[in-house]
Amino acid sequence: MYQPEPIPAHAPPVAARRWGGAWRSIAPNVWFLGATSLLTDLSSEMVVSVLPLYLVMQLGFSPLAFGALDGLYNGIGALTRLVSGVAVDRWRQPKALAGVGYAVSALCRLGLLAAGPWWPGVAASIAIDRLGKGVRTVPRDALIAQSATPAQLGSAFGVHRALDAFGAVLGPVAAFALLTAVPRGFDVVFVASFFAALVGLGVLVLFVENLAPAQPPDAPTTLAGLARPLRDAVFRRAVLASTALAVATISDAFVYLILLERLGITVGAFPLLYVGTSLSYLVLAVPAGALADRWGRWRVFLLGYTALLAVYLVLLSAAGGPLAALVAVVLLGAYYAGTDGVAAAFASGVLQPERRGTGLALLTTSTSLARLLASVVFGWVWVSAGRDQAVAVFATVLAAGIASAAVALVRPATRTGGSGHRD
Amino acid sequence: MTRRHRVWAFVALCVVAVAATIWYAGAAARRGTSNTVGSIADAGGAARLAAPPPRPYLISRSTMPGDTWRRLTLVPLSVPAGTGYVTDLACERAYFAGARGVCLVEAAEGLTIKYFADVFDERFVRLHRLPLTGLPSRTRVAPDGRLAAITVFETGHSYVETGFSTKTTIVDTMAGRTLTDLESFAVSRDGKPFRDVDFNFWGVTFTQDSNRFYATLASGGVKYLIEGDAARRTARVLRTGIECPSLSPDNTRIAYKHLLRADGYWQLRVHDLRTGMDTTLAKEVRSVDDQVEWADNDRILYHITGERGADIWSLKADGTEPPMLVRQYAYGPAAVR
Numbered sequence: 001m002y003q004p005e006p007i008p009a010h011a012p013p014v015a016a017r018r019w020g021g022a023w024r025s026i027a028p029n030v031w032f033l034g035a036t037s038l039l040t041d042l043s044s045e046m047v048v049s050v051l052p053l054y055l056v057m058q059l060g061f062s063p064l065a066f067g068a069l070d071g072l073y074n075g076i077g078a079l080t081r082l083v084s085g086v087a088v089d090r091w092r093q094p095k096a097l098a099g100v101g102y103a104v105s106a107l108c109r110l111g112l113l114a115a116g117p118w119w120p121g122v123a124a125s126i127a128i129d130r131l132g133k134g135v136r137t138v139p140r141d142a143l144i145a146q147s148a149t150p151a152q153l154g155s156a157f158g159v160h161r162a163l164d165a166f167g168a169v170l171g172p173v174a175a176f177a178l179l180t181a182v183p184r185g186f187d188v189v190f191v192a193s194f195f196a197a198l199v200g201l202g203v204l205v206l207f208v209e210n211l212a213p214a215q216p217p218d219a220p221t222t223l224a225g226l227a228r229p230l231r232d233a234v235f236r237r238a239v240l241a242s243t244a245l246a247v248a249t250i251s252d253a254f255v256y257l258i259l260l261e262r263l264g265i266t267v268g269a270f271p272l273l274y275v276g277t278s279l280s281y282l283v284l285a286v287p288a289g290a291l292a293d294r295w296g297r298w299r300v301f302l303l304g305y306t307a308l309l310a311v312y313l314v315l316l317s318a319a320g321g322p323l324a325a326l327v328a329v330v331l332l333g334a335y336y337a338g339t340d341g342v343a344a345a346f347a348s349g350v351l352q353p354e355r356r357g358t359g360l361a362l363l364t365t366s367t368s369l370a371r372l373l374a375s376v377v378f379g380w381v382w383v384s385a386g387r388d389q390a391v392a393v394f395a396t397v398l399a400a401g402i403a404s405a406a407v408a409l410v411r412p413a414t415r416t417g418g419s420g421h422r423d
Numbered sequence: 424m425t426r427r428h429r430v431w432a433f434v435a436l437c438v439v440a441v442a443a444t445i446w447y448a449g450a451a452a453r454r455g456t457s458n459t460v461g462s463i464a465d466a467g468g469a470a471r472l473a474a475p476p477p478r479p480y481l482i483s484r485s486t487m488p489g490d491t492w493r494r495l496t497l498v499p500l501s502v503p504a505g506t507g508y509v510t511d512l513a514c515e516r517a518y519f520a521g522a523r524g525v526c527l528v529e530a531a532e533g534l535t536i537k538y539f540a541d542v543f544d545e546r547f548v549r550l551h552r553l554p555l556t557g558l559p560s561r562t563r564v565a566p567d568g569r570l571a572a573i574t575v576f577e578t579g580h581s582y583v584e585t586g587f588s589t590k591t592t593i594v595d596t597m598a599g600r601t602l603t604d605l606e607s608f609a610v611s612r613d614g615k616p617f618r619d620v621d622f623n624f625w626g627v628t629f630t631q632d633s634n635r636f637y638a639t640l641a642s643g644g645v646k647y648l649i650e651g652d653a654a655r656r657t658a659r660v661l662r663t664g665i666e667c668p669s670l671s672p673d674n675t676r677i678a679y680k681h682l683l684r685a686d687g688y689w690q691l692r693v694h695d696l697r698t699g700m701d702t703t704l705a706k707e708v709r710s711v712d713d714q715v716e717w718a719d720n721d722r723i724l725y726h727i728t729g730e731r732g733a734d735i736w737s738l739k740a741d742g743t744e745p746p747m748l749v750r751q752y753a754y755g756p757a758a759v760r
Contacts, residue, residue, distance in 0.1 A: 116488055182452045191447045195440035202436040206429040261577075261588065271536075 029147035030156045032207040033140055034163030039200030040102055041164050044129065045171025046193040047109065049271060050179065051126070054186050073130040074372055078365045080134025085361020086226060087139075089354060092212035094139035094146070099204055101136025105129045106197035113190045138361045145348035145356055146211040153348050154297055157341030158289020165282035165336075172271050213353035229359035234350045238298075239363055241405040242343055245305050246370035248398035250312065250378055250391065252277065255332060258315050258387060259325050273329055280333020288337040289345065297346035298409045304338020305402050307331045312395040316388060343367075472497075472508040475547075479760045481724070482519055485509070486732030487752035495526065495547070500718060500758060503735070503749045510547040515559040518757045521568020521633075523596040527559030527575075540573050542596045551599025556590060561626055561667070561714050564596065565633035570653055571596050572627030572636065591624040591638065593653050603656060605638065610649065612660040619643065626667035626714050627651075630674055637661075637668040637677060648677070648694075665694060667714040669723070671740070672760065678715045678723045678740065691715065691725070693740050704742040716756045724749060724756040 084101070088094050108129040115121025141157075148156035175189050182188045230236045256273045292300040314328045344360060351359040374394075381390040424432070479500040485491040491509050495517050498507040514526035526541040526549075538555035540562070557575035564571045574591045591605045605624035610617045619642045627638040634654050640647045648665035651658035665679045666689070675697055680689035691704040691711050704723075715725040723740055726733045733754040736746045749756075 178448065182448055185448070185451045188448045188451045192444045195444050199437055199440050202433055206424075206433050 025152065026156055026159050027147040028207075029209050029211065030144055030159055031163075032203055033144055033147075034160045036102065036200045036204040036208065037140070037160060037164040038167035038170075039196050039203065040105065041167030042171045042174065043109065043167075043193045043197035043200065044105065044133075045168050046175040046178075046189055046196070047112065047129075049172035049274075050175050050186060050189055073127055074368065076127060077130045077134040078368050078372075080131055081138055081361045081365050081368075082226065084135045085138040085357040085359075085365075088142050088357025088361075093210060094143045094212065094357070095204070095208055095210035097139040098136045098143065099201065101132045101134070101139070102197070102201045102204055104132030104135065106194060106201055108132065109190050109194035109197060113187055113194070137364065138357055141344050141348070141360050142356045143208070143211060145344070145360075146213065146353065147209075150349055152293055153345035154289040154292030154300070154342060155286065156289070157345040157348075158286040158292075158337075161289075161337070161341035162282050162285035165278045165285060168278040169275055169282060172275055176271075213356070226358060226362070229351055229355045229362060232350065235347065235359060237408055238343075238347060238350065239366055241401075241409050242301075242339075242363060243366045243370045245398065245401045245405060246367040247374050247377075248394050248401050249308065249371050249374045250394050251371065251375045252332065254375070254378055254382075255311060255315065255328065258391070259328060261387070262315070262324070273325065276326070276329035277332045277336070280330045281336040282333075284334050284337035285341060288334075289341055292342045292345060297342050297349065298405075300338050301342050301346065302402055302406055302409075304335050304342065305398065305405075307334040307338060309395060309398050309402065311335065312391055312398065315391050316395065472506055475508045479719075479758060481718075481735075481750070482517060482524075482757045482759060483726075483735055483750065483753035484514055484517060484755045485752060486754050488732075496753065497759075498750065504751070512541070512543060512547055512549075514541075514755075516562050516755050518562045518564045518571070519759050520564040520566050520629075523564055523568035523571070525562045525564055525571045525573065525594070525596070527555065527562055527573065529559065538575065540571075540594065542571070542594070542599055551596075553594065553599065553601060560589060563627050563629060563714075565629035565636075566631055567633040569597055569633060570594065570602075570629065572629070572638075574625040574627070587623075589623045589625045591627060593627075602653075605651070605658070608651060608656050608658045610640065610658045610660065612647075617642075617660060624649075626669075628668050628670040628677070628714070630670060637670060639666050639668065646682070648679075668694075669715045669717060671717050671720055673720050675720075676740065678717065680711055680713070680715070687712070691723070691738065693723075693742070702740075702742050704738055704740075706742060706745040707736070707738055713755075716758055718758050719760075724758065726754045726756060728754075 084097060087097060091097070105128075108125045111125035111128065112122060115125055144156055144160050145153060174192065178189050178192060179185060230239065252274070259273060288300055288304070308331070311328050311331045314324055314331065317324070343363065347359055347363050348356055378390055378394060381393055385393075475497050476499040480497045481500050481503050482495055482497055485494050485496045493513040493515075495510045495512045495514055496507040497510065498505060512526045513528070515529050516527040518525055522545050524543045524545075524547070526543060528539045528541055530537050530539065538557065538559055540553045540555055540559075541549045542551040542553070543549050555573065555575050557577040559573075560576050561574040562571060571594045572591060573594060574589055577588045577590050593602045593605070594600070595602050605627075606622055610622075621642055623641040625639050625641075627636050629636045634652060636651050636653060638649055638651060638658075640649045640658070640660065645663055646666050647663050648661045648668055649658045650661055664681060665677065666682060668677045668679045670677055675695065677694045677696065679692055679694060681692045681703075682688070683690045688710040689712050691707050693702045693704065694700075695702070709727055711725050711727065713725045715723045717740075718724050718737060721740055722737050724735055724737050726735050732752050734751050735749045735753045735756045737749045738744070738746045
């Protein structure tokens with residue numbers, strides 16, 4: 001992997017005039033965190049990509065039970081993030097906290113191996129893995145924010161998310177390569193996944209520096225102070241807007257499902273759509289982050305949601321064939337590139353450093369709960385009114401959401417210098 | 424620890440991780456080959472039959488962890504819990520009648536998963552392989568073994584509640600080719616043509632003449648019992664509320680699953696074609712999501728997926744007795760008479 005020259009965490013802001021400039025001035029801490037995420041995502045996607053196969057096909061699980069468990073896990077993850085976010089601000093040990101999260105997930109692979117076909121063991125292993133993911137997400141993002149200069153938050157998150165997405169591409173490939181080499185060797189996948197996670201944890205422990213805000217918080221952070229970052233008007237609007245837009249999000253699984261139904265291809269192609277989205281995300285994450293730093297983070301964020309709107313239009317259009325699937329998958333990757341890391345960069349830029357953990361936790365929890373709600377609503381509209389009607393409703397709501405968010409966010413953000421370096 | 428120490432520690436970690444993974448994969452690969460080659464003799468402690476038992480016997484898919492996993496296993500219908508003959512066929516779903524069987528196979532090929540229907544003979548040797556367009560769901564072979572019906576999930580295998588779609592085809596097991604898709608059948612309801620784009624067919628059960636069949640047709644959220652004719656490519660709607668029909672050997676009754684609650688709770692019932700009466704098999708209180716199988720004219724067989732795989736249970740078709748455990752670690756029963 002390309003290793004940049006070490007740069008002090010608080011180097012003076014580099015005006016990213018050249019696109020390559022943004023790339024080169026990313027702090028080593030961000031690269032190391034990215035490497036940890038790459039290996040951990042490789043590890044978890046190895047398991048995730050074979051899990052439906054393992055549970056439904058091998059263990060005779062009902063697909064409905066699997067879906068229900070998945071919903072429950074997402075809920076667990078969202079709540080854990082809140083607690084972990086407050087803990088980051090209170091103890092100011094984001095590296096240790098992230099390390100615990102990564103270690104817990106690594107141990108889950110061994111749990112999966114030990115559980116064998118005993119399903120409560122399998123379910124518990126997955127639940128604890130999500131718990132670990134919930135614990136590590138916020139401290140990791142707080143570390144990235146602390147390692148980057150305010151002007152380069154977008155690029156830093158872009159680099160991290162690109163490495164993360166690279167892991168998500170490699171995971172299924174590695175898993176299916178192993179299954180081809182050792183037929184029915186699900187245990188081999190779990191073992192390889194464990195060691196990948198262990199090496200990822202090694203990168204974090206050995207190379208990532210613990211960086212916490214210099215000044216202590218003005219008052220001790222407690223769970224009761226969870227709402228404090230919301231007192232800031234810009235951040236409050238950001239949470240409101242991103243939650244409102246998330247409510248109009250059709251989850252990937254549904255998008256892929258509609259694509260498969262429209263194109264009439266076999267369900268075996270499902271992993272290809274998934275890998276394609278990750279590839280697009282991987283390629284676009286860094287340019288999107290750099291663009292966000294130069295042009296304004298909320299603009300890029302709204303552009304990301306516009307890409308999602310374009311996905312809906314592809315789903316509604318009469319166009320079919322592999323080309324439509326390709327366009328949809330590329331746009332879906334662009335949506336992730338424009339929203340995920342960019343939202344974290346925006347929030348990190350407007351939040352006071354000592355309240356970043358709590359603030360990031362609020363943002364990610366509210367958007368992921370909104371997405372969960374959106375999935376339920378979408379499924380319900382699909383069943384009661386029809387597939388295309390459901391997509392049309394979501395497209396209308398999303399278009400209205402983008403327009404109102406543009407009015408509410410882009411202008412004030414520009415005025416208050418919310419994109420970090422505009423003053 | 425200096426930076427140099429940390430780098431060396433990391434290199435050591437990587438070496439250990441890679442070496443351990445390769446060692447484990449190598450051990451697993453050797454274990455895998457020793458299990459698939461000459462597997463019937465090497466039973467790992469559990470005794471196995473050296474030859475298929477005489478008819479009538481029960482075919483099911485093993486869910487026992489280990490080297491018999493997924494393999495079709497034959498046991499005498501009189502002592503179904505005991506030692507079985509383990510075939511070399513590994514199937515998601517299977518059925519056998521007359522002199523032909525169908526085994527629905529899932530195979531990972533690189534990044535994608537492919538599905539096939541393998542037609543096999545009474546020696547459990549594959550004769551034909553037909554590609555499938557989706558996840559295997561149900562299969563039945565007509566009593567004379569010449570026709571088979573195969574249902575796959577084309578979409579929504581994990582979203583049963585929100586718009587799934589199934590495809591049911593009729594296969595010529597002798598020639599090894601697909602004859603027709605139920606969606607091309609002329610369907611009538613109350614004497615009038617009945618057509619809709621959202622037609623989904625599944626759960627075929629053949630009659631003794633090996634041409635006519637019963638099946639489920641779903642349209643507009645309603646599930647209909649249909650009676651079809653494979654040669655004429657026609658079908659007519661008989662009634663609603665019957666899902667996954669299974670015809671008794673004497674062709675007088677249909678055992679089926681009835682959706683009691685929208686969250687997926689299915690109750691077993693038996694419909695008498697002579698009297699039109701329905702009997703609820705209320706002694707089975709668990710939800711049964713399976714196309715049941717008749718052991719003989721008095722008892723039905725079905726699997727229940729539990730904590731550690733699936734088990735096969737049996738129930739008297741008149742609903743008078745509680746369910747009996749027939750065979751543990753087994754899935755998808757098919758009685759071969």
